[in-house]
Amino acid sequence: MKIDLAKTSVTEVSLKRHPLLDPAKLSEMAEDAARALLREGESANTLAAYRSALRYWAAWFAARYGQPLRLPVPVPAVIQFIVDHAERTTPTGLVSQLPAAVDRLLVDQGYKGKLGAPAFSTVVHRIAVLSKTHQLAHQVNPCGDALVRELLAKTRRAYAKRGALPRKQRALSKEPFQAMLATCDDSLRGRRDRALLLFAWATGGRRRSEVAAATVENLRRVEPAVFLYVLTHSKINQAGAERPQDTKPLVGSAGEAMQAWLAASGITSGALFRRVRKGGHLGETLSAAAVRGIVKERCALAGVEGDFSAHSLRSGFVTEAGRQNMPLAETMAMTGHQSVASVVGYFRAEAALSSRIASLLDAPEM
Structure with missing residues (x-):
């Protein structure tokens, strides 16, 4: 269909009400x-x-x-x-x-x-x-x-x-992570921290900003202690497009911890993780910095020594997946990585130690 641009003009009255702009210059x-x-x-x-x-x-x-x-x-x-x-x-x-x-x-x-x-x-x-x-x-x-x-x-x-490699945060793989979880008691703060840590780790190592932005509206209960969480916004999906791979499962101990936190906190809408004030009163939404603080605090309580941060949960998940020889495709589906090179870069030396190729000389001949 042809459009005659010469005839598609606005009326003189509308021009007086809305002054024309210069198409070559952006207005202030x-x-x-x-x-x-x-x-x-x-x-x-x-x-x-x-x-x-x-x-x-x-x-x-x-x-x-x-x-x-x-x-x-x-x-x-x-x-x-x-x-x-x-x-x-x-x-x-x-x-x-x-x-x-x-x-x-x-x-x-x-x-x-x-x-x-x-x-x-x-x-x-x-x-x-x-x-x-x-x-x-x-x-x-x-x-x-x-x-x-x-x-x-x-x-x-x-x-x-001169061998000055970029410094990376240490990975919180299974053993140190479990030690952190053991410091979380049945108080409201303890239930929150346990649910938060397991949510971040078990859903593929969520970034601290993603944990802070988590909402009840994006959490769907499938069974009493089984949930699906839809990650609507992330570093690689900043436009908020609907993608099947952004649905993350919360099962096992992660699902149980989430169920316990929701029951204890009474949260039914809005931010999933919130500040716990004195007396057990819920406060405002946790910030990304607060998520990092929780990771560092629980590391200290557990006696886990090293330079750990919230990002250690993400690298820890990938490291543990490599250690247990999980399929790379499934690991990437959980973490959200789009390139193999990126996710392989997260594998730490601990994962390499459990590789059979590392013991090639000592392995029995087939």
Whole structure:
């Protein structure tokens, strides 16, 4: 069907009521609305990480140059940022360019957690955030400069050559995880933590943001202690599309723990996991940071030593699946990973120890 565009016009009266826009230029109101949608579409964790990185950029820039950070940031400043924070090999050992006085100032003001060079992944992330900021502001992006890109690539290679691997959170596989669960008593807080930990671990290692966002409306009881949970929003499904693989089972001890928590809390709608106040009163929805705090607290109570976080539940699930030789396809269906390379990267050394190929020399001949 043909449409005559010349005839599809609005009336003169409507034009007076609604002034025409310039199609080659975005109005200020539309630009504000677009920015708001971009912010709303980002996860809370991503936005928090962006804000933290930009605050650090501003503090470092002010300390180094004695003036506020403005866009576009000059290329030399980006290069200075890299050499200030990335370690290089010298005859006296590893050093970075950041002056000790500036380092101390950034720590004292709360912009850095501790003295010394950060992990290289932190440097890369902060460069990426600055790059994104320039893109959104339609400014010339210094992070795309050839010299900046080459310096980052060669620095990454230098770290790899000296064996400085990216630090990963330790995996909470079956034994330490069970020790954590044993610390959860029959109090309301204990039932909540047990249900929360099992929900996160048994459904494929849910991220802390996914646990915090879990709602009763997405939980369906199949039998008294058997549930199905629909994951409506995740890192790989941010558009909220309906997909069969996003339905996760809660069975066995995980289903029993969920049933006990719902019965004890009386929750029938809204957030699934909430703060428990003194006197056993339910409070607001748990934040993602609170989920991480629960994991660390239960690790401490169980005497589980190591650098664990909420993400350790996810890596622990995959590690345990590898240790028990579970099919990779089924493991990926539970975790939600879309690439084999990504999920294999979660397998820890503990899973490799139980592999038959590791004992090839000692294995009896068939």
